Structure formats: C-alpha cells, structure tokens
Amino acid sequence: MTAAVAVAVLVTGGVFLVLQRGLVRVTLGFILLGHAANVLLLAAGGMARREAPLVGRVDLPEASDPLPQAFALTAIVITFGITVYLFGLAGAGADAEPDDEPDPEVLP
Amino acid sequence: MLAASAAAPLLARRLGRDTGFVLAGVFTLVLGVLLARSPDVVYGGTLDYAQPWIPTLDVALRLRLDGLSLLFVVLILGVGALIVAYCARYLNPDTSHGRLFGLLTLFATSMLGLVLSADVVLLFVFWEATTLSSFFLIGGQGTTGAKPATRALLTTGGGGLALLAGLIMIAVTVGSTDLNVILSDPQLIRDSELAWPIGACIILAAFTKSAQFPFHFWLPDAMVAITPVSAYLHAATMVKAGIYLLLRFSPPFAGEPAWTATLVVVGLFTCVMGALFALQQHDLKALLAYSTVSQLGLLVALVGVGTPAALATAALHLFAHALFKATLFMLVGIVDREAGSRDIRELSGLRHLMPVTATLTGLAALSMAGIPPFLGFISKEEAFYAFLGLEGPPWVGALAAFTAVSGAALTFAYGFRILAGAFGGPVLQPDLYEPRRSFLAPAAVPAVMGLGLGVGVGLLNPLIDRTVLDTRLVEGSFDLALWHGFTPALGLSAVTITVGFLLFLRRAAVDRTLPRLRLPVTGVGAFDRGYERALRLGSLVGRPALDPSLTAHLPWPLLALVALGVTGLLSGTGLGPPPAPLSRDGDWLLLAVLALSVLGLAVTRSQMAAVTLLGTVGFIVAGWFLLAGAPDLALTQLLVEILTVVVAVLVLRRLPGAFRAGRRRRTGGAAVLAGLSGVAAGLGTWALTGRRERSPAGDFLLEQSEPLTGGTNVVNTVLVDFRGMDTWGEVTVLAVAVIGLLSLLRRTTDRAPAEAGPGPGPAGGADNAVVLRVTRAVLVPVILLFSLYLLLRGHDDPGGGFIAALVGGAAVALDQLPRGRPAVPRWLRPDRLIAVGVLVAGAAGLLGYLDGAFLRPLKTELPGLGSVSSSLVFDVGVYLAVLGLVVAALDRLAVGRSRDDAPVTAGDRS
Amino acid sequence: MTASALLPLLVAGPLVGAFVATGLTRPAARRALGLLVSAAVLAGSVLLVMATRDGQVVVAQVAGWPGGIAIPFAADPLSALMVLVASLLVTTCLAFAAATGDDLDRWFVPLALVLSGGVYGAFVTADLFNLFVLVEVALIPSYVLLTAGGRPEQVRAGRIYLTVNLLGSTILLAGIALLYGVTGSVNLGELAGAAADSNAAALAAGVVLVAFGVKAALVPAHGWLPATYPSAPPAVTALFSGLLTKIGVYAIFRVYAVVFDGDARLSSVLLVVFLATMVVGVLGALGEGRMRSILVFHMISQVGYILLGLSFFGVLGVTAGIFYFLHNTVVKASLLLTAGAVETTHGTDRLDRLGGLARREPLLAVAFFAAAVSLAGLPPFSGFVAKLVLVRAAFAEQAYLAGGLAVVVSLFTLLSMMKIWNGVFWGEPPDQPPAEPAVEVPRIPRSLVWPGVVLAGVSLAVGLGAELVLGLSQTAAEGLVDPSDYVDAVSGR
16 A cells, blocks of 8 residues: 555656656656556565565565565666666756747746 | 560661551461451350469459450550551651550550459559650650649549459459450349449549540640650550440349430530540541540440440440541641641641641541541441440430431531641641652551441441340340431431531631630539649648647647547446555655645656755655655666756856746646646556556566576566566667667757866865865765675565666766866767666677577686576676766766867767 | 576576676677677577477476475567567667667667667566566666657656656556455466456556556557657667567566456456557557657557457457567567668658659668568568458457458558658658758668568568468467466476
C-alpha cells in the first residue's frame, strides 16, 4: 500500500515536471520517474519480506527478492548515465525552446 | 521477348533508328511462331505452359493461349511490328533511341504477358508492367511529359490497385489463383457475397485503363508523347487492356443486370462524349485521342451487352479499330513530320502534294466512319444489331441503338473532318512532297487490310467464334459477311451515314455551336485539384507531428497508460490479496516527507531549491530502499544522488537564474495529466504487485548463489555472475554517455564565458588553503583505498564495482575541489577509462568460454587471497567504466569549455 | 564450439569492436574495423538463418546457468531473419557513411557498432529485462549520433528524441516490473501465454506494449519521428530507419505472440491503431516538401502495414507481417540512402530546390524509382509480394476494410513517391540566381550511389524470387503462431 502511494507521488511529480518548459526541469522529472520505477521494482519483489539478501546473515524466508534489486540497480546506473548526458545537453544550449509565448516574468 | 527488350537499347546504339526494322522482324517472328500453333487454338484447343513461382501462395507462371488471347496477340505483335518499323523512319536519325526501343519492346512484352497469363497474380504483374512502361514512354525526358505521365500513372495505377483487390477477392473466394480454375465455375463468383465488390473493382480497373468517363482525361493528355508511342499504346494496345479484362471476366458477370447497365451506360455516354470532344479539336492528334476514347466507349458498351452476338462484335470491332486507328496515327505523324503541323487550320490541300498519303488516310478514315465495304462498316452494323438485341425491356435496346447511332454519326463527321481539313482545300504549302515508301509502308498495311478484310471478313469467322466461346462459354457461329440483307441494322447504318454527312456539310455551323457545349470542368482540372487537396490534407495531418515543443509529444504515451489503467479498473485483475502485510508503520513517515519534497520540487522556481529538494528526494528514496531490505541499492542510490546533485549544480551555473514560468493553462493541463498518471501508476502498483509468494527465481538465487558462485551478497552475484550480460550492457551505456559528453561539449560553443577564478570551492585565504591541502592529501588516498576495499568485498557483502567506483569518483572530485579551476589530471582520460573498462569486462566474459559459455565465471585459488573468481575481473571493468563517467562529467561540465581549446578537427583526440 | 555458444558474440563482437575502435587513431583503421565486424555478423547471420530454416531454435543460456535463471539468447527463424536484415543494413550504411565522410568523426564507428550490437542482442534475447538493457544500449548511441554536428536544429531534435524515448524506456521498465510482480519472471519462456490466462498479466504486458508502441512510433505517439529523424545526417537517418523503430516492432511481434499468445480480444484495438498509423503516416508524407521528411513519415505508415499482418494472427497474416518487415527495412534504407546521396552532393533535399536529376544521374534515378515503386507495392518488386500476401491475409480473414485501406493507402504512397520523383528527378533544374556565378554541381560519386543501388537490387531479387524469403517468413510465422518450440528451448526443457 505504501509502495503504491510512493509510486503515485513520484509519478505525479515526475510527470508534472516533464511537461514543463526547460530541459533542466524535464530532467528532474525523469529522475523522479526513475525513482518511481525503482520503487515499483522493489514492490514487485514483494514488500512483505524486507531482510537484506545476504546469505548466512539473515533468515532466508524473510529475505527480500534479490532479482528486482539487481534490476533496480542496473536501472539506476543506466538512468544515471542518461541523466548526466541530459544535463550536458541542457548545458550545451538545448534549453532553448521555441518562444511562441511571451514570458510573463523573467527573473534576473 | 524479354531478351529482346533487354537487347533493344544495345542494338539501338549500333543501328540508330533502323533498329526499328530489326525489332519489327523479331515481333513478326514471335507472332509467326504463335500463329503456327494457332489452328489448334482456333478450333478448340489451348496452348499451356506452367512453371511454379511462389508455391507458398500457390502462384505460378501460368500462360495460356486461347482464342481471346490469340486475337490480342495478333494485335499486339502485328501492330507492334508495324509501329517499330514506322519508328525506323519517324525518329530523328542523329539522336540515340535505345531507351525508346527498349521501353517499347518491354511494353509489348508486358502486353503479351497480360493476355497470355493464366494466373491472376501474373496478370496483375503484367498489368502494372504496362502501367509502368507507359509512364516512362509518356514521360520521355521528364519535362513536358512529367505531369501527363504522372496523371496517367496515378489514374491507371489506382485502377490497378482496384484490380488487385478484386483479383485477391476472387482468389480467396474461389480458392485458387489459376485462371482456368476460376473461369471454369463462374457460378462460384456470382453466388459469393463478394460478387458486387469484385465486379466493381474489375470495372473500375477497366474504366481507368480504357479511359472511360470519368477517367478519360488522361488519354488526350498523354498525347504529349511522340506519335509512335501514342499509336501503339493509346490506339492499339494498352487501352485495349481494359477491354481484355472485361472480356476475360465476362463468364461470371455477363448477363448480370448491374454489370450490363454500368458498362452500357458509361460506355455509350463516353462514346458520344468522346465523339463530341473530338469534333471540337483542331489538333489532329488530339482529335484522334478523343476518337479513341469514344471508340473504347463503344467497345465497353458492347461487352456490357453481353450477348454472344455483342461479344462477337466487340472482338471484331477491336480488330477493326486497331487497324484504322493505328494507321491514322501513323499518317498524322507523317503529315506532322512533313508539313510541320498537326493543326487542321494550318494544313490544307495535301492531297495534291501527297496523294498516296491522302489515299491511305482516306482508307482508314472511311473504315472508321463505317462506310461499306470496309471492315469498320461491318463492325458498326453488327454493333447496331447487337444493341438492338440488348436484353431487358424493349426500349432499352432501342435507346442503346439510338445512342450508338449518334456516336457513329459524330464519328463519321470527324472522320471526314480529318480528310477535309488536312487534305481538302487549296494548297498552302507547295514545297511539301510525298514521304518515302519505307516511311509509308507500315501505315499502308493496316489501311489496306481494313479494306481487304472488309470484303473478305469471312476469314475472321473462326477466330471470332473461338473468342466468343472463351468469353461466354457458349458455342456460336457467327456469319460475318458484308451483306446480311435488309435488316434494321442496315437501316441504322444508312441513318448514320446520312446524319454524319449532314454534320460534315454543315461543319461551319457545327463548329460554332459546339464550343458552347463544353463542360465546366475538365478532367485534368479536376484531377489536379484533387491532387492539390490531397497534398493539403497531408500537411494538415502532418503538422501536429512537427511541433518542436516537447509537450506535443510526451502526453500521448501517458494518456495511453491512463487508458490502460481505466481498462484495468473496469475489467479487474483476478489476483488475490497479499499473503502478508505489505506496509510497515515506518513507511508512512518516509512517505510524508517524500510527498512534501516532491511537491516542493515540482512547484519551486528557484534552481537552488530545486537542487536541494532533488537531493532530499534521492535520500528519502535511498532510505526507502534500506527499509525494503536493499542495502546495495540504497548505497548506490545515495552515491548516485550526490553525484547527480553535483552535476546539476555545475550545469545550472551556466543557465539563466530561474526557471521560466509556463502559461496557466499549460500548467493546469500538466497537473491534471500528472495526477491521472500518478493515480494510474499507484493503482497499478497496488493491484499488480505483492500478491504472490517470492518468485521461484528469487528462491533459487537465495539458496544456490553461494554454492554456485562463492559469494554471499546475492544481489552482487546476480549482477556479476548470473546476469552479467545485463551489467555489461549497462556499463556500455555508461561508456556511451561518456562519449556523448565528450563529443557534445567539444562541439557546442558556450554561451557563458569561461569561468575564470575560483570554482565551487570556498574562496578563502591562505590558511584555508593549507587546511584544504592537508585534508586532501590525507582524505583522498583514504577514500581511494576505501573504494578498493568496497570493490573487493562486494561479492560477499554490500559493495561491489559500482559503489566502489562512485566512491572513487568522489575521491577524484574531492581532489579537484580546492583548485581554482577543476582540472582532472591528463593521465586520467575518460575515454581510455571507459574503453578499458568495457574491454576488461568483455575479456572476463570471453574467458568464460574456457568453461563453455560467454560470461561464465571461473574460479581459481590464489595464494594468500583464497578463492578468486573471474567475476572480480568483471567487476574491475565495471569499476573503471563508472569511474570514467564520473571523471568525464566533472571534466566537461565543470569547465567553461573543453580543456583542449583547439578548434574541432576530424579525428581529433579529446 | 557449437553454434549456440556463439550467439552471445552477436552482441559481444560489435561491442568489443566498438571500444577497440575508440583507441584507433586513423579513420581508415576504424572504418575497416567497423566494416569487418559488421560483415562478420552478416556472415554469421546467414549461417543462423540456414540453421533455423526448418523451424529449429538455436539457444544459448548465457553463462551456462540453468533455464529460468540465466539470460537466454534464442534464435528462432524470426530472430535469425531479423539479424540478417539488420546486419545487411548496418554494413551498407557503414559503407555509405564511409562515402559521405560521416565516419571521419572519431566516435562515429564506435557508436554505430554499439548501436548495432544492442540491436542484434535485442533480436535474440528472450529475457525481458535484458531486452530493456539492450534497448538502452542501442538507444543511447543514437542520442549521440543524432546530435552529432551540434547544429541548433539537431540539438533541438535531440531533445525531443531523447525525452520521448526516455519516457518510453521508463514505461517499459515499469511494465516489466509489473509483469514480474504478477508472474514472478521476466523470462519469455516462462511468460508464455501468461497474458492470455490472466487479466493482471495482460495489463502488465499491456504497459510493455505501450512502451514499444512509442518506440515504434505508432499513432498517436508517432509525432516524434518526423520531428527528429530528418535532422540527423543522412547516413544516420538511414541507419536508424532500419534498426531502432524496428526493435519496437519486433518486440511487439514477440510479446504479442508469446506472452499474449495472439489473444483475439486485443485484435480490434490493435487493428484500429495500426490502420490509423497507416493512414496518418501516408497523409503526413503527402504534405511534406523535403525528401527525407516524406520518407520518414512513410516509416510510420509502413510500420502500420507490418503490424497489420500481425493483427490477423494466423500463419498467413503473420507471414505477411514478417515478409513486409524484411522488405520494408531494405527498401526504406535504399530510399534514404539514395536521398542521402542527393542531399550530400547537392546540399539540400528540398523538392523545390532540386530537379532534373534523372538525366544527370541515371543509375541513381533507376535505383530510386525501383525502390519507390517497391514501397508502393508495384510488381515485380518485393513490395508487391508483401502487399499481395497482406491483402490476401486480410481478405481471408474477412477484414475487408483493412485490406481495402491497405490498397488505398498504397495509392497514396505511390502519389507521394511521384511527388519526389517529379520534384527531384524529372522537371527542370532550379534556376540559378542571376547574381551568382554559375556553380557547377558535381556528379554524385559512385561510392554514394551504390549502397542504395545494392539494396534496391535486393528488393528486386526478392520480388522475383519471392519464394525463398516467403518460405522463410512462413517458417518464422509458424514459430510465432505456435511458439512451443521457442518456449521449450528458452526454458531449457
């Protein structure tokens, strides 16, 4: 239940940001969406079992499913790489969106 | 024949325009071969040939020669031979004509294939082959011919597509593509539910190809082609393909009222309309074009009548028309060459200067006008007879006949118009002379035949009989003769001649009234307008896609997901409740903070706040992972978050100070969509996860990971041992991200000037610097050692390549911080790091082949270190690559421009 | 070593080659390495096709772990054909890039090789998460290649491309997570039929399908394709055309066939989407004024055709889809390469700035015309056979509207091809502004022309000798309609 709420919160925030102007905010949105996906992955493993999957250290029936954790780790790293590249793109001037609407306020 | 079309261009290069004679010989030869076998055919047999082509679809190269095909074969090859011979003298002797001859021969081959094919797919192939070759023949060099050729292509191509649809429907209904099979049981098609669509498609195809209303416009338009092309394609062969199609598919459809009505009505309408237009023309070639349209209409109507008599007449008239039309075109071409014009207003009195030409023209024109004893007269009269015999209410036949008579009368009129216009009257151009015999000869042959066959029409009886048999599957014997006695048909012929003659005599008056009969739209105009409208529709449809703003594209996938969520709500999932409680109390607290941070992040306009909140969210998520029992994951998340924040800060320094606001409506819409997506995602998570026991794979991994790999950190063993391919892929992704940074930030020039002066580190006095230097000297090596430790212990405890490398990256970052201008040491080149990293990991994978499979871990015993697995090597590769990314990010994003300020040259090193 | 053990090399080879190439300093060396690796994969794929031509499945459990735990690489006839066509494309496009000079950039060959490795892997992996990773492996070089050159329009296009695809990838990950949550596996062998049996699994797999639909540019998520692809260098667009969207299409084939088991409940929704894609794509193409824009819109339309075959989920329909897939990859690339040759030499691909090229470049014109009518489905080219099978499958299933639309759309396809033909190859060359001195536009060099010619020739050959490819497609289709061989091989039973 909590996982579902967490996912809902992260997705709402992420989608909102992704639909904003400016590549930086879009990137922030994607970071949030990435978090959501990872939370979802862990939830898919089953949030009822929450011990770390370390053999010999924990009670195996209570150990969390290691497979989604590995998936999530891979996904975090991949997303990290893309995020860095996205930020690079933002910094390289890709931030310019066609100015079809006059800016109501531009802060210095 | 195919070989001939390939050889033709080569020949042409050698022989120039005389290639025509050679080709004529070839055509005649092929015709002879086929004719030699023809007696069998005419008296009831067929010639067959079959070769499998696409057995999967049951399509084969099936050819069949029967009476109907024989008729057409004679036309195609006979007229073809004459035309290419004509080309030999028509064409310019100096330029090369390889293309033309090749295309003409190719076209003839296609037509031949069309009438000989006994497989509907093959038939279609040849049908389109004629469309394509005529496209190039009309188009010529692509200047004036372009538009007419395109119109012709699109119109006949459209019909062709209808044909395809119809033929496939037939194949599906009958269960075979073999024409023999299809035609042997016509009832099957008639009874199927697809009968109407099939018929409609066939008719559509025929109408487009044979230029019936409203598809007639492309034919006169296509007169921009040179005369031999017009003569062959548009008088004798290609346009007849539509008639062939109608004849060939008469067995199932002839006699059906819808078929008959459509064909007769449209055909006769076209006949009269075409004749009217013809009468208005001044250009001889255009006149002949409209005349063809008209005559085709007559043919279509005859086929539509469908009685054996009508079909016989159609076959006969087909023949007659080919003869006189080809002649007329050729002679018009001759006149054009000799006199320099085709306009009857400019030509006059040529009968004195070119008597032979005039005579031949007269022969052909008289046949066209339907004067005895020419072949054209016989076919006209039979046509009247056929119309009178039209099945249905009595007035139908009379009406049809009446219309036919009108058409014929007009034909008579314009026939004489040709004669009088060009040949009658006083001499205006005294310098002209009779063309050479070799030029005239090809035209002479059909003209004379028109007369000869008129008298001796009985010769054609057996062939016509056989043709009717093929099309109507009914035995019949038609007594074709010049004189049948005083029949009503004869009366109608007399009426035709009289009216026509009157129209001719009063031609001045006619010329005045006719222009007022013009239709407000021309076919070509309508076509062009339709074309333009289609293009405009296209732009309209395409425009939304080209919107360069992101909000045009991103919502769609999200909407699809929301729709999916709704579907899920409505249909239910069928999963049971969770076997054990999923939530713990501590979760809610974390959730609350998360929600607040996310909210703040979404609405803030300050960049610094955004970055801070980003970090906060990341930490909370890391905490969540810890709560969920994923220590490696939490560590990784934490470190990644730190680095992301660092990168964000570096980038934001170069951008405007605050986030720009969007319009209210846009923000509102975004919020709604965001809310919907969030709810959908949350629902999906709640409904689809946590409702089963641990997966079999998870169980296996927990139990077997230590025995199989020697490691106790199961997540790590999954990453490097069990699913190494995933990890190697991910490492590659990182490496490419580095490449992206290296290439991107080298090329784009920066807007902000290079930041000179102190970097993000504290700008301080001398004592700060000392403290920093000492800290650096102590901390950095410690952190580096720590990272190595993490690397080595990863297999058994939380740690591993990623975490280690991220920590190592932190060390590098720390090393650079105090310096005024962060500059990573030259030896730590990111491109080398990533390449080595990926390759090392790959090498570890390849080592696995020693044990039989890629990426299989190998274990050895090393003194002092205990059991070491090749997965450690793999992890080292991972370490190097991740380190490379960190270094690249710091290097490229932190500085104002790339370290190498040299201009970009190809093959530059970074 | 057996064939199955060599399967992972389809991915490993190009990746290793790519990073070795980053260390080579001479462009000629990089070029040679790239071509060598791609040609090797091409040869290997031919062997693979031969090994699977009777329906066998070549499978390798990567790293030798038991079935269900290891990542399986499985080549059934479909995957083998996909790899064959993809490697053909990559090799040809690399040759073209060599001719345009695009590969002089230090990163071009490595990026292209990584891209190709990810694509080949995506075609043979039978593990959904691995598919996700390999899709990312293929995508991220494309982000970089698209923006190579740094022009503002490229960077803008890159922005759209990156975000849309990133969204798609995130959705894919979420879908995989949900599927794991429901079924406890990401192995295609174990997932077989799951979505047909369980609503929950169907929903999760539906999310996966949405993700791949975005990547394949299906309506309504199609707009990103024409907004981005035409901005890349011509060699890059050609490369993308045959690889990236095709992963999405392949994945839809595979997931629908294996996980959904061809569930008929989905087919009406799918049918609507695919028909809409066909129509919207071709209409958009009509409205454009640049060669590459027209061709890119066509990509959308053609994807609709390919998937239409899938929605008639019987052997004939799926055969049609697969054959169309193969034909389209070849022909589309040929057209883009030819257009690219024109654009590279003349500096523009706008229809109103070109003209009369048929006289100057007869070979190129013939290649273009051949590929163009093949695309429109006229005989004797591969496009005709493709359309024939497709319409026949449609009518056999009594989906008359679909079949009819397919025919009508091909008329419009012909129309738009004629638009290019008349604008570029026929007609008059554009007028030179009188002030400028007469600029002598050079002839297009042979090396730029022959890649397009070769592919057009392939289309003709396949059209004439259709039985060979059609037979292979049919075997592949049988393997999709009844995936039991595939499933058994993948699960290690």
